[in-house]
Amino acid sequence: MGYSTDAKRNLIIVSNRLPLSVKRVDGAFESSLSSGGLVTALSGLTKSTQFRWFGWPGIEVKELQDQKEVLKSLEQHNASPIFLDSDLAHEHYNGFSNRILWPILHYQSGVLYDDTPWQAYKRVNELFADAIADAAESGTLIWVHDYHLMLLPELLRKRLQDRGKACAIGFSLHTPFPAGDFWRNLPVRKHLIEGLLSSDLIGFHTDEYKQNFIDTCASLLGAGTQIPNQIQYKNRLVCTDKFIVGIDPQKFADTLKTPEVQDRIKTLKERYKGMKVIVGVDRLDYIKGLTQKLKGFDSFLEDHPELRTKVVLIQVAVPSREDVKEYQELETELCTIAGKINGKHATPEGTPLLYMHRSVPFTELTALYSVADACLLTSTRDGMNLVSFEYVACQEQNHGVLVLSEFAGAATFMRDGSIPFHPANTTEMSEALFAALNLDDKERQRKFEFLWDFVTKNTSAKWGSTFIEKLSRRCSHSSAPC
Ligand code: ADP
Numbered sequence: 255m256g257y258s259t260d261a262k263r264n265l266i267i268v269s270n271r272l273p274l275s276v277k278r279v280d281g282a283f284e285s286s287l288s289s290g291g292l293v294t295a296l297s298g299l300t301k302s303t304q305f306r307w308f309g310w311p312g313i314e315v316k317e318l319q320d321q322k323e324v325l326k327s328l329e330q331h332n333a334s335p336i337f338l339d340s341d342l343a344h345e346h347y348n349g350f351s352n353r354i355l356w357p358i359l360h361y362q363s364g365v366l367y368d369d370t371p372w373q374a375y376k377r378v379n380e381l382f383a384d385a386i387a388d389a390a391e392s393g394t395l396i397w398v399h400d401y402h403l404m405l406l407p408e409l410l411r412k413r414l415q416d417r418g419k420a421c422a423i424g425f426s427l428h429t430p431f432p433a434g435d436f437w438r439n440l441p442v443r444k445h446l447i448e449g450l451l452s453s454d455l456i457g458f459h460t461d462e463y464k465q466n467f468i469d470t471c472a473s474l475l476g477a478g479t480q481i482p483n484q485i486q487y488k489n490r491l492v493c494t495d496k497f498i499v500g501i502d503p504q505k506f507a508d509t510l511k512t513p514e515v516q517d518r519i520k521t522l523k524e525r526y527k528g529m530k531v532i533v534g535v536d537r538l539d540y541i542k543g544l545t546q547k548l549k550g551f552d553s554f555l556e557d558h559p560e561l562r563t564k565v566v567l568i569q570v571a572v573p574s575r576e577d578v579k580e581y582q583e584l585e586t587e588l589c590t591i592a593g594k595i596n597g598k599h600a601t602p603e604g605t606p607l608l609y610m611h612r613s614v615p616f617t618e619l620t621a622l623y624s625v626a627d628a629c630l631l632t633s634t635r636d637g638m639n640l641v642s643f644e645y646v647a648c649q650e651q652n653h654g655v656l657v658l659s660e661f662a663g664a665a666t667f668m669r670d671g672s673i674p675f676h677p678a679n680t681t682e683m684s685e686a687l688f689a690a691l692n693l694d695d696k697e698r699q700r701k702f703e704f705l706w707d708f709v710t711k712n713t714s715a716k717w718g719s720t721f722i723e724k725l726s727r728r729c730s731h732s733s734a735p736c
Pocket residue numbers: 287288289290291292294535537572612613614615616619638639640641642644
């Protein structure tokens with residue numbers, strides 16, 4: 255079976271979250287852009303590649319008439335909703351995916367395993383498999399995304415075989431894959447790995463995550479892993495690779511030129527005249543190291559009290575997973591720390607920390623990235639971190655400095671162009687911040703050029719086409735080496 259490599263190939267993308275989340279407002283259905291790196295990366299692909307996107311619409315829609323309305327509104331975006339009962343969606347998304355799997359993938363200690371969410375996870379993966387097996391035709395490339403759907407490749411392959419459809423299945427993980435010894439903590443560790451091993455191609459953000467996965471396949475399942483990037487399991491050859499996910503830098507360049515953003519930049523520059531602006535944009539998630547960031551900034555202000563009126567940290571904490579207890583507790587903790595920092599360091603001239611717990615429009619985001627002298631990202635673990643790419647994309651004029659935790663996947667590639675630090679070491683963070691704000695022009699230029707080159711070369715379009723090409727090849731010659 256051959257696949258054309260032009261944009262007309264039949265491609266299905268599957269992720270838990272659709273690019274648009276549906277809400278019911280005053281009885282009517284409204285959809286808004288979902289946030290998060292996965293949506294950013296895949297949305298960047300839409301310019302160059304055609305595909306149909308399947309996922310959960312983010313809301314329970316029971317009535318058939320309402321389902322038709324939601325289907326129609328998403329159709330114009332080539333998105334197809336997979337409707338789920340709200341209790342099931344809750345146990346799958348909040349229960350298993352975000353309370354059990356997410357912490358394990360990000361090296362958080364303690365296992366919260368419980369059987370009810372696991373059963374819901376399996377059921378949702380089955381429902382997705384039913385929908386995709388119906389929608390796919392022989393020859394369709396199916397590209398599954400992220401940890402919410404790790405069982406899907408196996409469930410889907412069985413259904414496709416039963417229906418006599420030959421399709422290639424690819425999978426991309428958008429989180430780290432932890433070292434084998436950590437993954438073993440999860441009681442259902444083998445089921446999830448076996449689920450993934452029905453894929454033809456599995457993509458990771460870094461070589462480290464890829465190798466952790468390969469090692470786990472060998473130690474847990476006895477899979478053959480002697481040849482680099484290949485996993486031999488149950489008479490199937492599964493290929494793995496690193497695919498560098500990126501953004502669409504042109505979208506930022508175009509937005510920066512709009513009069514609305516230019517006006518906003520002017521206003522912000524006037525407001526912070528004579529001051530250094532540091533920006534942070536993160537989903538409110540413990541993996542983003544927001545507690546550490548605020549504590550590090552507190553240390554910085556203690557180390558340099560003369561800068562209290564000369565520096566401002568503008569931190570956007572985008573609400574995320576608000577039904578999960580750990581996220582609710584973090585929100586309360588951050589408010590308290592933010593209040594304490596301003597209580598301690600505020601002057602009649604103003605407060606050094608602007609903590610915003612809300613989502614901001616894309617135009618405001620670009621303006622903020624553009625006026626900031628530095629961007630501070632403090633993830634304790636992070637699959638990639640596309641905010642770091644976005645900051646660079648908005649700094650062509652100013653050459654701002656990226657202060658990037660060594661635990662973000664992006665640090666693997668951006669180390670030479672950023673100022674790296676350990677997020678739990680507040681002294682190191684304070685020093686990194688001070689160094690960033692005092693970097694000489696030559697070094698700032700050098701670092702920026704390095705980052706600019708990386709971000710403009712590794713776009714989301716390139717990421718997508720590289721993965722799809724490889725998946726197509728894999729399918730045409732399923733026993734050929736990877
Ligand atoms: P994660 O995938 O963990 O959320 P990333 O840093 O990779 O982390 O991606 C976050 C993405 O969410 C970025 O592309 C960022 O621009 C986007 N984002 C941030 N705020 C908003 C918002 N208000 N609406 C939509 N997307 C947002």
